[in-house]
Amino acid sequence: MDLVSLLIGAILINNFVLHYFLGICPFLGVSKKIDAAMSMGLAVTFVMTITAVVSWLVNHWILIAYRLDYLQIVAFILVIASLVQLVEMFIRKTSPPLYQAMGIYLPLITTNCAIMGLALLAALKNYDFVEAVVFGVGSGLGFTLAIVLMAAIREQLELADVPQPLRGAGIALVVAGIMALAFLGFSGVIK
Amino acid sequence: MPSKTAAEDFFKGLWLENPIFRQMLGMCPTLAVTNTVINGLAMGLATSFVLVFSSFLISLIKKFIPNQVRIASYIVVIASFVTIADRFLAAYFWDISKALGPFVPLIVVNCIILGRAEAFASKNTVGRSVIDALGMSAGFILALLVLSSIREILGSGRFLGYRILGTWFEPWIIMVLPAGAFITLGVMMAISIQVERKRKGR
Numbered sequence: 001m002d003l004v005s006l007l008i009g010a011i012l013i014n015n016f017v018l019h020y021f022l023g024i025c026p027f028l029g030v031s032k033k034i035d036a037a038m039s040m041g042l043a044v045t046f047v048m049t050i051t052a053v054v055s056w057l058v059n060h061w062i063l064i065a066y067r068l069d070y071l072q073i074v075a076f077i078l079v080i081a082s083l084v085q086l087v088e089m090f091i092r093k094t095s096p097p098l099y100q101a102m103g104i105y106l107p108l109i110t111t112n113c114a115i116m117g118l119a120l121l122a123a124l125k126n127y128d129f130v131e132a133v134v135f136g137v138g139s140g141l142g143f144t145l146a147i148v149l150m151a152a153i154r155e156q157l158e159l160a161d162v163p164q165p166l167r168g169a170g171i172a173l174v175v176a177g178i179m180a181l182a183f184l185g186f187s188g189v190i191k
Numbered sequence: 192m193p194s195k196t197a198a199e200d201f202f203k204g205l206w207l208e209n210p211i212f213r214q215m216l217g218m219c220p221t222l223a224v225t226n227t228v229i230n231g232l233a234m235g236l237a238t239s240f241v242l243v244f245s246s247f248l249i250s251l252i253k254k255f256i257p258n259q260v261r262i263a264s265y266i267v268v269i270a271s272f273v274t275i276a277d278r279f280l281a282a283y284f285w286d287i288s289k290a291l292g293p294f295v296p297l298i299v300v301n302c303i304i305l306g307r308a309e310a311f312a313s314k315n316t317v318g319r320s321v322i323d324a325l326g327m328s329a330g331f332i333l334a335l336l337v338l339s340s341i342r343e344i345l346g347s348g349r350f351l352g353y354r355i356l357g358t359w360f361e362p363w364i365i366m367v368l369p370a371g372a373f374i375t376l377g378v379m380m381a382i383s384i385q386v387e388r389k390r391k392g393r
Contacts, residue, residue: 019369021223025302028218070278073296074270081263113219113300120293165385166377169215173377180370 010138023114045140052136204326231339
């Protein structure tokens with residue numbers, strides 16, 4: 001598969017939220033305001049890109065090279081946890097405004113299954129290094145697109161008269177379902 | 192923590208603090224693997240295994256873990272049990288392991304498990320932690336079973352692979368697609384909130 005269709009596929013068709021169901025917690029939790037959703041999306045994209053690089057290196061140079069692939073789960077989760085910590089410290093030192101913007105969302109990313117899912121999927125699909133990085137960037141952008149769209153819809157929903165029991169998580173899930181249907185329309189773009 | 196008896200520790204997981212409907216934890220696997228009942232059940236059992244054993248171990252060693260590194264320690268414990276579950280499924284139930292794909296390893300970031308470790312197992316006795324974990328597991332499996340039954344019956348007219356609706360039934364393809372998962376769970380969530388409102392109101 002060439003890189004362009006891999007990128008577009010990761011953003012629109014195999015969207016992490018709407019196709020793989022990864023990162024649902026932040027998708028529902030941080031999608032009430034557009035700017036918060038934007039910050040979360042960018043933080044995720046950033047960490048995903050770095051994770052794609054580091055997890056590929058760990059997987060190929062350590063785990064596969066020394067036949068330790070049964071340790072994959074433990075290794076990936078440790079890599080992600082320490083990576084998020086490092087990124088947080090680095091951003092706090094170098095760019096306080098960016099740290100302010102991403103602030104509380106960075107630590108939350110450790111338990112975001114989208115990051116772990118990215119590392120696992122890239123390993124599962126046997127991507128080479130460049131493909132893994134493109135997959136990481138595309139998946140992050142796809143997540144950002146989904147969460148920002150969701151936030152825009154939910155801001156409008158504030159004004160709507162939603163039946164009491166559906167308010168909150170219920171209507172958010174139904175909206176996500178309709179979005180997933182809409183994104184299904186993209187599946188013909190590639191191939 | 193108001194609950195005192197073992198029965199209360201267990202049953203709160205089924206409804207009052209149901210991980211899916213009440214606490215909204217562990218949504219990703221819930222949505223992803225409930226396209227058929229057998230997948231939902233396998234996922235529920237695998238998650239329960241990890242939840243019960245990591246609650247047990249974390250509660251057992253809670254005194255030896257320094258407070259600053261507790262989350263990291265919990266994650267290592269959880270990841271070890273997830274590895275066991277993953278290898279076991281791959282060795283004995285290859286088809287299921289393949290159908291669940293990355294979602295077995297992803298149990299490691301399932302917020303139910305870390306949530307229970309942090310909120311319950313790290314503060315309570317071994318016995319209560321195991322009972323709490325069993326209750327949460329039962330609640331999780333229950334939610335997965337309901338969701339996957341609805342999706343499999345409406346989506347393919349089958350239950351556990353057996354055709355139960357006649358040939359007159361036109362399967363709702365949408366139910367086995369991601370969109371069906373979101374919408375079904377949203378409606379179920381609304382129903383559970385409505386039931387709870389009725390119960391409280393009377």
